[in-house]
Amino acid sequence: MVKFSIRIPARNAKRVGNTYQLKNTEKRIKADEGYRADLDKNFRSKMESNVYRYLTECHPHLCLVEFEPHLFTDEDGLPVGFKYLPDFRCTTHEGEQFYIEVKGYWDSRSLHALATMHQFRPDIKIYTIDRDIYNGIKKRHAKRTKGWEY
Numbered sequence: 001m002v003k004f005s006i007r008i009p010a011r012n013a014k015r016v017g018n019t020y021q022l023k024n025t026e027k028r029i030k031a032d033e034g035y036r037a038d039l040d041k042n043f044r045s046k047m048e049s050n051v052y053r054y055l056t057e058c059h060p061h062l063c064l065v066e067f068e069p070h071l072f073t074d075e076d077g078l079p080v081g082f083k084y085l086p087d088f089r090c091t092t093h094e095g096e097q098f099y100i101e102v103k104g105y106w107d108s109r110s111l112h113a114l115a116t117m118h119q120f121r122p123d124i125k126i127y128t129i130d131r132d133i134y135n136g137i138k139k140r141h142a143k144r145t146k147g148w149e150y
Contacts, residue, residue: 015115038147041067046149048087048102051129053089053145054137066093078120084113086126099123106130 015140032039048067056067069089074080086099103110117126129137142148 012117032149033124036147043067045102046105047104047134047141050138050142050148051100051134052088053147054141055088057145058141059090061092062090063093065089066091072121074119076121078116084117098127101126101128102134103130105129127145 033042033044035042036047036049039049039052041049042051043052052065052067060130064138066089068085068087072078072082072084072086074082074125079082087102088100089097090100101110101114114126117124138148142150
């Protein structure tokens with residue numbers, strides 16, 4: 001927090017004694033979130049960037065892997081107000097599409113999102129890579145995958 005003295009407080013300021021403290025309004029960024037130069041993309045986590053590397057390098061049957069390509073909303077046949085953004089959309093050379101959700105931690109919101117997608121859009125294939133599956137991939141492919149982040 002930055003301390004400063006003023007007579008009229010800013011909207012995001014909190015009074016402390018005779019001074020106001022400006023609240024930090026910037027988004028907190030995780031240490032492993034951000035731009036990956038080798039992939040020329042931004043990712044939300046090291047786990048997601050490594051799964052992207054794994055999919056693009058170790059699966060030649062995939063012709064396209066897209067990161068967060070489509071936000072599903074009520075326009076896609078889901079309940080009003082519901083939104084779901086899968087991590088990856090994969091397309092095979094035959095044109096088949098499926099989605100992959102990477103989850104290091106399962107919370108109630110994540111479980112609800114997948115259950116809702118399955119209930120209202122069973123035609124959309126969504127596969128999950130959780131911590132256990134990721135660790136198996138890491139064990140088998142990390143050393144062979146260029147740019148793997150540890």
